[in-house]
Amino acid sequence: MSEPQRYTSSSLEAFLESALLAGGADVPSARAATRAMMHASRLGVDSHGVRLLPYYLSVLASGEINGHPQIEVLRGEGATAVLDADGAIGHLACYRAMEVAVDIARTQGIGAVTIRRSSHMGAAGAYPMWAAEQGFIGLLTANSDAAVRLFDGRDAFHGTSPIAIGAPVPGQRPWLMDMATSAIPQNRVLLYRSLGLRLPQGVAVDEKGVNTTDPEAARVLSPVGGEQGFKGAALAGLVEILSAPLTGMALSTELVPMYGQPSTGAPRDMGGFALAINPSAFIAPEIYGAIMIRYLANIRAAVPAEGATGKPMAPGDREWAVEEERARNGVPVDPVSEEAFAELAGQYGLTLPQKA
Template sequence: MIADDDWNKDWVCNMETFENVQIRHAALEAFCSLVLQSHGASESAAAACARALSEASLRGVDTHGVRLLPLYVQWIKGGRLNTSANIKYSKVAPGLGVVDADGGFGHVASYRAVNEAIVLAKETGIGAVAVHRTSHHGATGTYALHGASQGFVTFGFTQSGPGVVAHSGREPFHGTNPIAFAVPLEREEPVLLDTATSSIPLNRIYLRRDTGTQLPEDVAVDQEGRMTTDPHRAVSLLPLGGVEYGYKGAGLATMVELLCTMFTGSAAAVTLPALNDVSRGQPSPLGHFFLVLDGARFRGMAPLLEVASSLVTKLRACESVAGGQVMAPGDPEKLEKMRRSETGVLVDRATWLRLSELANEKALPVPATLA
């Protein structure tokens, strides 16, 4: 278990920094749900989406947190999200299932898929569920955590619209195509790997535009395919690994896309609309894929937890370079969750203005900000 003195809480890990307002997590989640309901989402769909967005913001994953809410509202207005979706699940074989999201919220479909995969894993030891006719679901790690928090080793994959150049290419071909992997631990939240197969998430470009901060070196290119750190000029990302080793990220992106299209019939990323395309007029045929393992079937739950927790403890104990701190996957987000649970969730000023406009449009109460 992580104690407060296990980390230097003043150490700044790889989180975004920006001028912000601070809002209690519960109030922010409730507000997001109200906004979505006011635009036609059912109470259950709004709650699932609000939960996923607010939890991402609570963990410091600001690129995939509440800043996406105004975009989703635009999608609803433009017909890209079906607020009346009738989500259906079919078991197609022992250990295999399919969720038809009917063009609705990817968050609802993804929670449903993991829950159904857990049912399958309880029966057979393994559950794989493909999701088709779905939409953007926020942070993929949200759903891996959902499964691992119930004691199951959980993988999550999703494709996305083109925003990443092929290795040695000039034009967008891949989506950011994240991979998430979570394993339960003893007496603390699961260990979580949640990473795009691109150099950075595409949403980080949009966040940096809003916060007026430059991009890192060697992660993005402009319209002519030249490297840029200007988020306003950046149009595409490099695969994970950059110029020299981007074949690694491009290969992983291809793997994710195959998992999310072969079993779902979803379209290739290069044919999908961009994330910020609000004029689609109809849902996009996106795909997700989830794999859940009942790890206790191998040697029992106690040995699984012991090995996983021991490995994470040894990793954290590694000697660090000056000014650094060795962490396990997901530790920066755990640390940020500790901070934000105490001081409030950080919302950048541009996003706060958009959220306030959404509230005013529907005469909804704006959540109180903290000092």
């Protein structure tokens, strides 16, 4: 196994934004993508963090992503809106959609925004986490090109179909769930290839549909749930409904592949869905807050099972612990990404990030 080097968070952030600007992104696009990638890398979601910079630069160069989008928001009926991303980088589209949803929820109690003509948006948790930090419950889903088989299926059918939800907790970090409906995300397979690691059992199959732990042989991911994988496949279907039929965008099996070689320059035209809920529209804020605090305290006080390797944690607890550790010791960057960063620095005349 290759040990990743550690870099300071601030220098990585500066490098990402500079590279994106040099690669053709406008300031809002570069800042949104940098913010979301750093969210992932700071919290330990390395598959969707800084390692994706070369990919985003490649699709900016090909024209697959519009680096200077004219995003349009159309208000719908009641508490709804439609955001046309104009082929924007997905991070910008999703932050904007969540901002619109929160703005609507301030007066309507709830805000629902569909996202059209978007692209890959990285770690889905970045967007509802922002909503939670504003005092709102946030939810975001988005589909992606087919990479996950159906339960008892062989071939790719759904995308990794993430579901992310954030809920505010007074005086604490949010309750934050960010999960793919596949057993692991596709980008983690690529990360494991870079690090020389074996995949966990039951998360991917080879070209014949046989389970494999070899990241080089993995061709299709499995739905979350193992022997109960029909549940993960059904959750992926929920994401598909919110992201394709509700938005008018393509199904996962019809989308331009994320890693088409080389990129054709065709926009991916992905769909997504953002929801914001204002707790005070339903219950007094002090009641909501007291129950959330008590709920999380009960989770953390739960007795571990015999033989457990850890203690019960609320969704987000692991991420906050990783964030604290990386603030002290730096953010890890895998060897393949290090090589790519060096090439980008030479190409664009950039200063490489500093080692921690």
